[in-house]
Amino acid sequence: MQSLxxxxxxxxxxxxxxxxxxxxxxxxxxxxxxxxxxxxxxxVELGKKLFFEPRLSKSGFISCNSCHNLSTGGSDNxxxxxxxxxxxxxxxxxxxxxxxxxxxxFWDGRAKSLQEQASGPIANPREMASNHVLALDVLRSIPAYxxxxxxxxxxxxxxxxxxxxxxxxxxxxxxxxxxxxxxxLKGNKQALNAQELRGYQTFKTAGCVACHxxxxxxxxxxxxxxxxxxxxxSNPAQGRAGVTGKDADRMAFKVPSLRNVALRAPYFHxxxxxxxxxxxxxxxxxxxxxxxxxxxIGDIVAFLHTLTGKQPRIVLPILPASSNDTPRPTxxx
Amino acid sequence: MQSLxxxxxxxxxxxxxxxxxxxxxxxxxxxxxxxxxxxxxxxVELGKKLFFEPRLSKSGFISCNSCHNLSTGGSDNxxxxxxxxxxxxxxxxxxxxxxxxxxxxFWDGRAKSLQEQASGPIANPREMASNHVLALDVLRSIPAYxxxxxxxxxxxxxxxxxxxxxxxxxxxxxxxxxxxxxxxLKGNKQALNAQELRGYQTFKTAGCVACHxxxxxxxxxxxxxxxxxxxxxSNPAQGRAGVTGKDADRMAFKVPSLRNVALRAPYFHxxxxxxxxxxxxxxxxxxxxxxxxxxxIGDIVAFLHTLTGKQPRIVLPILPASSNDTPRPTxxx
Numbered sequence: 104m105q106s107l108x109x110x111x112x113x114x115x116x117x118x119x120x121x122x123x124x125x126x127x128x129x130x131x132x133x134x135x136x137x138x139x140x141x142x143x144x145x146x147v148e149l150g151k152k153l154f155f156e157p158r159l160s161k162s163g164f165i166s167c168n169s170c171h172n173l174s175t176g177g178s179d180n181x182x183x184x185x186x187x188x189x190x191x192x193x194x195x196x197x198x199x200x201x202x203x204x205x206x207x208x209f210w211d212g213r214a215k216s217l218q219e220q221a222s223g224p225i226a227n228p229r230e231m232a233s234n235h236v237l238a239l240d241v242l243r244s245i246p247a248y249x250x251x252x253x254x255x256x257x258x259x260x261x262x263x264x265x266x267x268x269x270x271x272x273x274x275x276x277x278x279x280x281x282x283x284x285x286x287x288l289k290g291n292k293q294a295l296n297a298q299e300l301r302g303y304q305t306f307k308t309a310g311c312v313a314c315h316x317x318x319x320x321x322x323x324x325x326x327x328x329x330x331x332x333x334x335x336x337s338n339p340a341q342g343r344a345g346v347t348g349k350d351a352d353r354m355a356f357k358v359p360s361l362r363n364v365a366l367r368a369p370y371f372h373x374x375x376x377x378x379x380x381x382x383x384x385x386x387x388x389x390x391x392x393x394x395x396x397x398x399x400i401g402d403i404v405a406f407l408h409t410l411t412g413k414q415p416r417i418v419l420p421i422l423p424a425s426s427n428d429t430p431r432p433t434x435x436x
Numbered sequence: 437m438q439s440l441x442x443x444x445x446x447x448x449x450x451x452x453x454x455x456x457x458x459x460x461x462x463x464x465x466x467x468x469x470x471x472x473x474x475x476x477x478x479x480v481e482l483g484k485k486l487f488f489e490p491r492l493s494k495s496g497f498i499s500c501n502s503c504h505n506l507s508t509g510g511s512d513n514x515x516x517x518x519x520x521x522x523x524x525x526x527x528x529x530x531x532x533x534x535x536x537x538x539x540x541x542f543w544d545g546r547a548k549s550l551q552e553q554a555s556g557p558i559a560n561p562r563e564m565a566s567n568h569v570l571a572l573d574v575l576r577s578i579p580a581y582x583x584x585x586x587x588x589x590x591x592x593x594x595x596x597x598x599x600x601x602x603x604x605x606x607x608x609x610x611x612x613x614x615x616x617x618x619x620x621l622k623g624n625k626q627a628l629n630a631q632e633l634r635g636y637q638t639f640k641t642a643g644c645v646a647c648h649x650x651x652x653x654x655x656x657x658x659x660x661x662x663x664x665x666x667x668x669x670s671n672p673a674q675g676r677a678g679v680t681g682k683d684a685d686r687m688a689f690k691v692p693s694l695r696n697v698a699l700r701a702p703y704f705h706x707x708x709x710x711x712x713x714x715x716x717x718x719x720x721x722x723x724x725x726x727x728x729x730x731x732x733i734g735d736i737v738a739f740l741h742t743l744t745g746k747q748p749r750i751v752l753p754i755l756p757a758s759s760n761d762t763p764r765p766t767x768x769x
Contacts, residue, residue, distance in 0.1 A: 174488050
């Protein structure tokens with residue numbers, strides 16, 4: 104999938120696929136999402152606690168779930184996130200759902216793995232505003248956490264590596280299989296109606312699928328935002344260039360997964376598109392040099408709605424109580 | 437229970453109870469918490485969604501669960517809560533757990549019912565900072581919500597009365613039965629150890645139980661904070677006087693339930709006691725004119741830990757997606 108870097112290369116292949124008679128999973132550029140395989144339930148359970156743990160923030164108010172809300176598609180669905188002291192974040196928070204399928208984490212891919220990603224926001228002064236020493240002091244002061252880390256990792260150290268490993272293990276379970284589109288891919292031809300199917304055909308023939316492909320319908324490559332004509336935005340983010348240092352990577356962002364995309368307007372890294380319709384129209388113009396008409400937009404949006412899968416069933420964790428030694432949150436200083 | 441207004445009246449009764457030989461539920465001033473009876477599951481489910489619904493706030497970031505976090509004892513456990521734009525709240529947020537057992541809601545009892553309480557924070561500019569018109573516009577713009585209100589209430593109006601009724605129905609299920617103390621009350625004499633039992637005896641004989649009694653171990657009366665000697669605090673809250681207008685009610689607050697109290701330091705309306713030990717010592721001095729010694733404090737604290745019950749098992753609700761017509765959150769203006 105890493106090789107699908109330029110639109111032109113893949114166009115003829117998708118056109119050929121679109122023209123084929125009876126689609127099968129093998130011949131489609133999008134594959135079904137696989138169900139989560141939970142290898143270490145104790146680690147996943149610990150990771151879930153940490154994902155919902157507001158005491159990992161300086162304020163005691165912000166947890167991973169604050170901006171990656173599992174009730175609302177794994178994101179806060181704000182134009183930019185709210186950090187410590189209500190600071191405005193630099194970018195729209197990406198969804199944590201199916202994030203294990205991403206080639207890298209963050210919009211600019213600066214974290215290679217979910218584990219690497221997880222340590223960032225805790226210590227980011229504009230996000231959770233704690234630091235790794237304080238976060239570990241908090242966890243180590245709570246006997247039930249120390250016991251649980253011991254059970255999972257075989258020692259009572261409680262390290263940031265363990266914290267992020269457990270959070271990543273939990274996040275790997277946050278996949279959304281069994282969307283209507285996946286049912287269709289697996290052979291249930293009643294799963295999509297005529298408009299949705301037409302939308303999918305347009306999605307392929309127009310070239311959207313050149314970037315939005317694979318099980319996550321995206322997430323597996325970086326692409327320049329504004330390929331045919333430049334993207335106009337007041338958001339200063341420059342994307343991948345900040346990681347690679349290459350001018351050619353300016354405005355290259357990770358292609359977002361379109362799984363569950365109907366759950367989480369607004370769209371783009373700067374939230375520049377308030378609706379799916381606006382997002383499709385802009386993508387057509389800027390990435391494909393194509394002005395979709397109203398029917399095409401409606402059809403593609405109808406198709407995108409079929410990518411909403413089964414949301415993870417999360418039993419809210421009960422977090423262990425602070426001890427008398429637990430450093431207290433300091434939200435107001 | 438409303439008649440237990442003054443310590444002196446009830447003292448002899450509790451002393452007599454404490455001196456009795458074989459305690460039974462009937463003779464104890466504390467009764468077990470009853471399990472939740474769910475009469476209208478569809479309404480409870482809708483109420484749960486609304487309890488976790490950040491779009492009821494202006495920012496799209498704050499839900500009921502933000503300050504009444506069901507992962508952490510039904511409260512945020514901060515000295516004072518964080519509202520819209522990170523405003524510092526006036527008071528420590530009370531726990532929502534077992535709040536249906538309270539004589540009234542809020543520290544000053546200004547809401548007679550959970551339903552009345554629920555409408556307050558949504559429109560409070562220092563809390564969720566929305567207003568009832570906007571909150572209803574949001575819900576009415578989301579077809580899945582309108583359908584769910586229709587299913588529960590038999591019409592598609594979506595009124596604030598319906599919203600608060602559903603939230604209250606959910607909150608009524610948030611009880612915490614089967615604490616070790618309740619098991620002991622029900623006859624399992626192994627449920628408490630010697631220190632915990634000693635703590636309970638001291639709790640009764642010293643007079644704590646004069647205010648902290650009933651199934652919720654409190655919550656059923658208003659009492660002056662600083663009965664024997666005045667409570668020193670920089671918090672300007674004057675309690676019940678603001679509701680009744682009576683000078684005699686100055687510094688009278690609702691006696692908090694001690695159920696699950698070990699889960700939610702800091703204590704008092706102003707969070708003036710950082711630990712249970714500090715809270716017990718201060719209460720002894722200010723309310724009972726008594727300086728508990730270290731062993732008494734340790735014993736009472738051990739007893740208080742036995743009041744932690746089974747926390748409600750909450751499957752995180754999946755909230756319906758905003759439509760194109762849904763008013764967007766405005767966190768930064």
